[in-house]
Amino acid sequence: MHPDQSHLQSERRQHARMPLNRPAKLRLVEGGRYLACRTRDVSAGGCLLELEHPQLLMTGQTVDLAIAWQPNQPLILSEQIIRARVVRCLGLSGRQQLALVFAEPQALRATA
Numbered sequence: 001m002h003p004d005q006s007h008l009q010s011e012r013r014q015h016a017r018m019p020l021n022r023p024a025k026l027r028l029v030e031g032g033r034y035l036a037c038r039t040r041d042v043s044a045g046g047c048l049l050e051l052e053h054p055q056l057l058m059t060g061q062t063v064d065l066a067i068a069w070q071p072n073q074p075l076i077l078s079e080q081i082i083r084a085r086v087v088r089c090l091g092l093s094g095r096q097q098l099a100l101v102f103a104e105p106q107a108l109r110a111t112a
Contacts, residue, residue: 015043015105022068024049025076026098029062029083037098039067044108046084046101054094061086065100082106 020042026035026049037051047065057063065084066076088099 015045017041017043017048018108020047022071024065024067026051027064027066028057029064040097042067042108044102044105046087046099049098049100050095051098052095056089056091056096057086057098059086059089063100 018041020039022039024037024039026037027033028035035051035053037049040048040050042048047067049065063084063086065082066080067082068076069080083103084100085103086098087101088097090097
């Protein structure tokens with residue numbers, strides 16, 4: 001990053017991110033399709049996901065996200081579903097990384 005741009009990164013990132021590798025499920029609000037994915041990091045304001053899907057999602061798409069906060073969590077309750085918007089998509093060889101911003105900041109749940 002150029003030294004003159006270092007302030008831009010700190011202005012864009014409002015919440016500290018923490019690494020978290022958990023299974024998750026993404027539902028495309030338009031069309032209702034579900035996609036399996038994994039978290040790579042999370043914050044109160046968003047997350048980074050990785051999924052195997054040949055067609056890239058689009059920046060600006062609205063999604064619902066369900067994260068298995070606890071290992072071996074079999075069920076996601078409706079109040080645990082997070083509305084989010086895709087802010088960045090990177091694809092390579094049938095895999096993609098998605099950066100999401102949550103519609104409302106989330107209290108991060110304890111993880112084991």
